[in-house]
Amino acid sequence: MSKTKLILVGGFLAAGKTTMLNAIAGRLTGRGYTVGLITNDQAADLVDTAILTCTGVEVREVSGSCFCCNFPGFMKSVQSLIDAGCDLIVSEPVGSCTDLSATILQPVKDQFPDLDLAPLTVLVDPVRLKEALELVPCLTHPDALYIVKRQLEEADRILLNKADTLSPAQIEEELALLKEHFDAPAAAVSALKGTAVDAWLDDILSGGSAGAHIAEVDYDRYAHGEAVLGWLNAAIDLSGAADTDWNAFAEALLAKLRDSFRADRAEIGHVKLSLTCGDRVVLGNVGAIGAPVNMRGDSGVKGASAVMTLNARVQMPPEALQKAVEATLPETAASFGVAAAIRNLKCLMPGRPNPTYRYQTVV
Ligand SMILES: Nc1nc2c(ncn2[C@@H]2O[C@H](COP(=O)(O)OP(=O)(O)OP(=O)(O)O)[C@@H](O)[C@H]2O)c(=O)[nH]1
Numbered sequence: 001m002s003k004t005k006l007i008l009v010g011g012f013l014a015a016g017k018t019t020m021l022n023a024i025a026g027r028l029t030g031r032g033y034t035v036g037l038i039t040n041d042q043a044a045d046l047v048d049t050a051i052l053t054c055t056g057v058e059v060r061e062v063s064g065s066c067f068c069c070n071f072p073g074f075m076k077s078v079q080s081l082i083d084a085g086c087d088l089i090v091s092e093p094v095g096s097c098t099d100l101s102a103t104i105l106q107p108v109k110d111q112f113p114d115l116d117l118a119p120l121t122v123l124v125d126p127v128r129l130k131e132a133l134e135l136v137p138c139l140t141h142p143d144a145l146y147i148v149k150r151q152l153e154e155a156d157r158i159l160l161n162k163a164d165t166l167s168p169a170q171i172e173e174e175l176a177l178l179k180e181h182f183d184a185p186a187a188a189v190s191a192l193k194g195t196a197v198d199a200w201l202d203d204i205l206s207g208g209s210a211g212a213h214i215a216e217v218d219y220d221r222y223a224h225g226e227a228v229l230g231w232l233n234a235a236i237d238l239s240g241a242a243d244t245d246w247n248a249f250a251e252a253l254l255a256k257l258r259d260s261f262r263a264d265r266a267e268i269g270h271v272k273l274s275l276t277c278g279d280r281v282v283l284g285n286v287g288a289i290g291a292p293v294n295m296r297g298d299s300g301v302k303g304a305s306a307v308m309t310l311n312a313r314v315q316m317p318p319e320a321l322q323k324a325v326e327a328t329l330p331e332t333a334a335s336f337g338v339a340a341a342i343r344n345l346k347c348l349m350p351g352r353p354n355p356t357y358r359y360q361t362v363v
């Protein structure tokens with residue numbers, strides 16, 4: 001019997017991990033694999049799980065802790081997907097996590113030799129790369145950018161994502177920067193358009209060592225890089241008139257949240273929502289205070305009630321983040337004649353990473 005393949009797709013917040021998992025689920029099914037996906041977050045109510053469930057493949061969620069700090073929980077999800085018949089599993093670690101080679105890949109190689117681990121792929125956003133290399137001014141905290149650099153250092157493969165937003169000359173420039181600063185082979189892709197995604201899959205599915213590098217990580221800086229981010233997950237029940245325009249509501253809420261964070265000069269890691277009305281789903285997100293709101297999913301979604309999941313990772317204390325959401329939500333709701341009832345809300349500052357395992361050497 002052939003081994004189950006396990007692929008980890010890392011990268012900082014909003015780098016495009018979930019978009020990539022969404023893009024490859026169908027491609028891998030088309031290649032004959034039975035695919036399973038795993039999402040991960042510090043708290044429950046995940047927009048990513050809602051997005052990936054739409055792919056139709058099996059999805060598991062590890063929430064309440066990152067994979068590295070809950071290795072048994074991660075492996076339980078892997079086993080559950082194997083039990084469900086999956087022979088290829090793709091997992092997305094939390095975007096603010098690094099040191100995955102030491103805390104996930106080495107333990108998997110050591111303790112689960114029956115898994116065929118693919119090279120660790122790390123996605124990077126072109127703007128974030130320039131921020132991390134201090135080539136552009138930014139509001140992102142240097143310790144958050146420290147995490148971005150460690151992610152790229154430990155990668156077996158780097159994907160410069162969102163290549164569709166760059167000119168050929170800009171792609172060349174960014175690939176040259178990656179080559180100059182990091183060891184792993186890098187390629188430009190667009191998870192959104194599917195460009196160069198099959199070539200990357202061909203590469204990582206054909207073998208190659210996984211977890212070949214362990215980065216030197218200063219856990220004080222790493223912990224601080226995570227702690228500068230407030231982290232909010234909420235489930236919210238919405239009700240209004242029978243013809244409430246939920247696409248417009250979602251877009252207005254995200255724009256208002258972004259504007260409120262911009263006024264506070266609190267850089268956004270990622271703010272995203274999914275809104276379900278009957279069997280239709282509205283998706284939206286914003287990845288920086290200077291960025292436009294992106295809307296995806298179904299259009300023309302109207303109805304009397306909806307359920308919304310909201311995830312926000314913003315560079316501000318959790319109390320301030322919660323206050324901003326609790327002020328913005330009723331304002332937007334009122335302007336649409338909507339009643340918003342928060343059913344579940346968790347707002348936290350990620351705790352110091354405390355991995356289950358941290359291997360010092362490559363297995
Ligand atoms: N133009 C463009 N946008 C992309 C691409 N890939 C992802 N995006 C956009 O980037 C934003 C973030 O994408 P996600 O896939 O949610 O990013 P993520 O890394 O999973 O984010 P977290 O789970 O919050 O860490 C979304 O608006 C995506 O549509 C791409 O190849 N091109």
Ligand SMILES: [Mg+2]
Nearest residue numbers: 017018048092
């Ligand atoms: Mg994601």
